[in-house]
Amino acid sequence: MKQIWILILFILLTGCLEKDITKLDVEMVNEKGESVGKVTIQEVSSGVKMKFKLKGLPPGVHAVHIHDMGTCKAPNFKSAGKDLNPDKKKHGLLHPKGAHPGDLPNLIVEPDGSVKAELKAPQVTLKEGKASLLTKDGTSLIIHEGKDDGMSQPEGDVGKRIACGKISKDKAK
Structure with a gap:
């Protein structure tokens, strides 16, 4: 009888635990607050993979950064905070002292305003911890009007913020 109660307790406890988010x-x-598409973020062995499927953006090369606040208040998206940088590293994928977790490669938007691309963010995770994108305050993904030069401080001379997306647990698959 004792074993049955232990089994029932185990089933109840494991059923109540939050599952790991992987995507x-x-x-x-x-x-303007209008949707320009979505980015699917998935946990992989080397960080997270981001699949961009967007439209309605200005053609050209644009910086993409992960920011430290999970808020996207249009029109300027300043509510998204600063680049995600828990270790206070220098900015830029080309910086000799190394990039911080919020640094991502530039996106190339087609002449029709669309982009289908895949980027990897090796320094972040969807799991719990210092490098998690799923923090208490949330994080966000920001697209800037210009390209990231990979060196300039604090954000790579990227210009204004033109698109934003909140990264949160409620979007988990």
């Missing part, structure tokens, strides 16, 4: 969708919005 989620982030809806991106422009300065």
